Amino acid sequence: MLLKFRVETRKIKQPRIVVLRLSQDETGKPLERSLGSFNSKRSYQHIIEQLTEAERYEFDNYVATLAFSKTLFNTEADKVDRFIIKAAPDFKEALFAIWEEAKQWGITFTPEHEMLIGLLEKAKAVEQELSILTQGHFSALQKYGINIHQPAQDKENSTESEILFVTALKTARTGDRLAELFNEIASQKYGKSPKFKPHHFDFFINAKGKSTPPSFPKWYYTVAIDVLLELGIAPETLIPPELITIHWLRLNKQADILKTAALFDSVFPALRHNTRCHRLITREHMNSDIERMAKGKKYLSPAKAFEKWLEESIALKSSPRLETVISTFNRAFPALADNPFFMKLIASNLEKDSRTQGEES
Incomplete structure (x- = not known):
């Protein structure tokens, strides 16, 4: 640790953060030298100008964690608790190297802030599941005014998923070859009507400048995943694994969760240990069981079902x-x-x- 942050409070003013540089004298006695102070209303540019690269790394992380607590929980610096995560030294060195290089390219990457954001998103997802199962009786983040429900992403996901078609088309080289593959997989594997025509892929050939894709069933994405696998391309390298899982489940869910998980792992060995993908599989089967429990009546709460x-x-x-x-x-x-x-x-x-x-x- 190169810096120490001392929070000083005043009865009226904002908490003041004094930044101290840590060092030692010839005898090894610890020394602290003030580099200045700042608060939410006073800039810290005068402090940044004095920092070494390694000190700046510590400073950026500290400021980012304060901003996180202030923005989401309206918590001032003097009320923030320590939240220590121990990690392998090699991992810490790698994070510092990434931060240092990213800064040169104008890319924002503040590890401690990213950890908090990642933890928050995971907590939101788990609380959302708990909220469903307890009919809204459980509330942790929500009671602090944090929205745990993700905004609708259908349009965004559709745009992202189009990469599957674009890549398949580039790899197959011609619309005729791609249509042939689509029809073969759609009919033989999924029992769908083999009605793909080369012109159906015109949108993806000339996608630039077009804002609205043609309307087609979502299972087309599932077939696109199979086509890519047939062409030797791992679809999970093109779009988020969670999105791959959602598309794949549409036509590949098995009779029970263990069979679905086993099939998923065999199709996507690189995602075998991806907990988010397997949580989606579990959730899909849970929702199906709840729907069966409700005798096919959708939208019943778990308790009512x-x-x-x-x-x-x-x-x-x-x-x-x-x-x-x-x-x-x-x-x-x-x-x-x-x-x-x-x-x-x-x-x-x-x-x-x-x-x-x-x-x-």
Whole structure:
């Protein structure tokens, strides 16, 4: 550590951050020399001008983490807690090297800020799932005013996914060859009508300057992925792996989650350990199980879907033992087997029924 940041508070003024350079004298005694101070209203340019490259790296990271806390949680510098992450020295050196080179090219890369952003996005995704499962009763980030729901990205994803067609067309070299591949895979693998024509790809040949792509079913992207694989191109190198997973699942979801995951891993070995992709697979099967639980009625909350299933499960009414209900539930909905939310629902429903029967007797 080359710098020390001391936060000084005043009763009225903004917290003041004093930047200290750390060093040692001849005897090894630690020394601190002030390079100046700043706050949210005062520039720190006078401090930056005195910093070495390594000191600037520490300074940029510190300022970025303060900005993160202030912007999202309205937390001033004197209220920020330490959040220490230990990492391999080689990794830290690599991050510094990337920051240093990126700065030369005008690219913004502040590792500690990127870590916080990445952690925030992951937390948003998990809280969103928890919010669905608990019918909105769980709130962590949301109670601080942070929107955990991602904005609609269909248009953006469509534009990004067009790269699949463009690359396939460039590799196949001609529209005729590409149409032939599309028809072969669409009909033989997915049982779709072989109706692709070379002119269907004209948009992608002359895509420049066109803002609206032709309308076509989303499963075309799934076929495009297969075409690229047939041509020896890894589609996950062209667009985000999560988007690949979404497109692939449209036509490749298997009877149960284990089979889907195994097939996915065999098709995309490079994504075998990609947790985000496998979470998407899990979520897809969970949603399917919840829809089946609701007897095909979409948009029912998980709890309402469960109530509907329990009401219509005649066998369970005659033998309402906890073990029986859990076993039946797990067999019926493997993607939700032993899911804590549903296990709690089962227990609470049986407890309620038992209490009702006791009152009646």
